Amino acid sequence: QSVLTQSPxxxxxxGQRVTISCSGSNSNIGRHTVNWYQQLPGTAPKLLIYSNNxxxxxxxxxxxxxxxxxxxxxxxxxxxxxDEADYxxxxxxxxxxxxxxxxxxxxxxx
Amino acid sequence: EVQLVExxxxxxxxxxxxxxxxxxxxxxxxxxxxxxxxxAPGKGLEWVANINQDGSQxxxxxxxxxxxxxxxxxxxxxxxxxxxSLRDDDTxxxxxxxxxxxxxxxxxxxxxxxxx
Numbered sequence: 001q002s003v004l005t006q007s008p009x010x011x012x013x014x015g016q017r018v019t020i021s022c023s024g025s026n027s028n029i030g031r032h033t034v035n036w037y038q039q040l041p042g043t044a045p046k047l048l049i050y051s052n053n054x055x056x057x058x059x060x061x062x063x064x065x066x067x068x069x070x071x072x073x074x075x076x077x078x079x080x081x082x083d084e085a086d087y088x089x090x091x092x093x094x095x096x097x098x099x100x101x102x103x104x105x106x107x108x109x110x
Numbered sequence: 111e112v113q114l115v116e117x118x119x120x121x122x123x124x125x126x127x128x129x130x131x132x133x134x135x136x137x138x139x140x141x142x143x144x145x146x147x148x149x150a151p152g153k154g155l156e157w158v159a160n161i162n163q164d165g166s167q168x169x170x171x172x173x174x175x176x177x178x179x180x181x182x183x184x185x186x187x188x189x190x191x192x193x194x195s196l197r198d199d200d201t202x203x204x205x206x207x208x209x210x211x212x213x214x215x216x217x218x219x220x221x222x223x224x225x226x
């Protein structure tokens with residue numbers, strides 16, 4: 001069982017906006033910034049959002065992140081078929097003294 | 111262009127050992143923390159260990175302490191993971207990742223299969 005909780009699945013139709021949440025605690029999200037990764041089928045993960053809401057160069061502005069208290073969120077607007085992937089949140093945990101990942105959310109574009 | 115290329119994976123019997131390597135290029139390797147992250151077949155990502163720029167600080171996930179050892183050679187721009195006493199549940203793709211803005215660059219991974 002992951003320290004960070006994500007819904008196992010999410011879905012939407014092309015053009016829709018979907019939100020994926022990541023719930024943690026005071027020892028991780030409550031103290032540190034949240035990062036999000038996208039993993040397309042059969043490929044290595046890719047950094048999507050860092051420091052709660054920052055996009056690396058090359059990531060479309062359709063992807064956005066936010067944090068409130070002990071939860072983080074990833075929003076994808078204007079959903080496209082190529083967004084179908086697994087999405088993971090990650091944050092440093094002060095109690096465990098290591099990085100922790102959420103269990104991942106599989107996004108399906110209907 | 112940042113490149114991370116893992117090697118050293120393969121089929122190993124339970125109780126066996128492997129040394130995984132990650133060759134880095136396209137950036138100043140000695141300026142970054144580096145990490146190993148693994149992914150069992152059909153499962154999520156699991157952080158394994160990290161090491162600071164000069165190798166003086168290392169962190170491990172509790173379940174792997176004592177069996178896994180992370181190290182680096184800045185003269186060779188290389189990161190290593192020595193994995194000992196391997197168990198069936200260590201079967202996974204092992205990725206190395208650069209810790210800049212979070213894990214901002216990943217290798218393609220090397221597959222470790224533990225089976226008799």
